[in-house]
Amino acid sequence: DAKTTQPPSMDCAEGRAANLPCNHSTISGNEYVYWYRQIHSQGPQYIIHGLKNNETNEMASLIITEDRKSSTLILPHATLRDTAVYYCIVRVVAAGNKLTFGGGTRVLVKP
Amino acid sequence: DAMVIQNPRYQVTQFGKPVTLSCSQTLNHNVMYWYQQKSSQAPKLLFHYYDKDFNNEADTPDNFQSRRPNTSFCFLDIRSPGLGDAAMYLCATSRGGAGEGEKLFFGSGTQLSVL
Numbered sequence A: 001d002a003k004t005t006q007p008p009s010m011d012c013a014e015g016r017a018a019n020l021p022c023n024h025s026t027i028s029g030n031e032y033v034y035w036y037r038q039i040h041s042q043g044p045q046y047i048i049h050g051l052k053n054n055e056t057n058e059m060a061s062l063i064i065t066e067d068r069k070s071s072t073l074i075l076p077h078a079t080l081r082d083t084a085v086y087y088c089i090v091r092v093v094a095a096g097n098k099l100t101f102g103g104g105t106r107v108l109v110k111p
Numbered sequence B: 001d002a003m004v005i006q007n008p009r010y011q012v013t014q015f016g017k018p019v020t021l022s023c024s025q026t027l028n029h030n031v032m033y034w035y036q037q038k039s040s041q042a043p044k045l046l047f048h049y050y051d052k053d054f055n056n057e058a059d060t061p062d063n064f065q066s067r068r069p070n071t072s073f074c075f076l077d078i079r080s081p082g083l084g085d086a087a088m089y090l091c092a093t094s095r096g097g098a099g100e101g102e103k104l105f106f107g108s109g110t111q112l113s114v115l
Helices: none
Strands: A009-013 A018-023 A031-038 A045-050 A061-064 A070-075 A084-092 A105-110 B004-007 B010-013 B019-025 B031-037 B044-050 B053-056 B064-067 B073-078 B087-094 B110-114
Touching: A009 A018, A018 A031, A018 A084, A018 A105, A031 A061, A045 A061, A045 A070, A070 A084, B004 B087, B010 B019, B019 B031, B019 B087, B019 B110, B031 B073, B044 B064, B073 B087
Parallel strands: A009 A105, B010 B110
Antiparallel strands: A018 A070, A031 A045, A031 A084, A061 A070, A084 A105, B004 B019, B019 B073, B031 B044, B031 B087, B044 B053, B064 B073, B087 B110
16 A cells, blocks of 8 residues: 655644645555544544545545645544544555554644 | 444553453444554554454564454454553454445554553
């Protein structure tokens, strides 16, 4: 699976949009971009995924650049409960394929 | 309505004393995973089961073993815990399909301390 690069940490203000970047310049054509987050003392939680089109669900939006070498996770209105480590992962979709975590971004939402 | 359940939440063991961590799931998923997460690090995959097929990661120490007696349960056995094995152990499940929407569902983890 392709390697990802994320900033180690970032702060954002409560109620504002949080934009989390991820670089995956070596991504292959059959690899998807997944985002998970891990709130302190809990297991990781799936947020969203995409291949090349922008995606939106009730939790977040995912913007993938046209060349697919980077993406941005957007939390539209950050709340204090969004404080967590956010992991950007690229993986090939195959039966039983595993999930490999990189460093992640530690996001602190401040009042 | 917990779907992936790990017990206990906290486990203390002695150096060299075997310990077993348990995971159960109500999702009827085919795949069960065990991850190790040390403080301030990302989760690291130890191994996973696809149904009854065991898949070990190349760098997982022999000290770590796993059993999956049925679809719902999976166990992590640490034969001789060392101080370096103190960590959060996370269990996860997935359906095991090849679709893009394949997601992993994680339990809350077991925090293991080794004295």
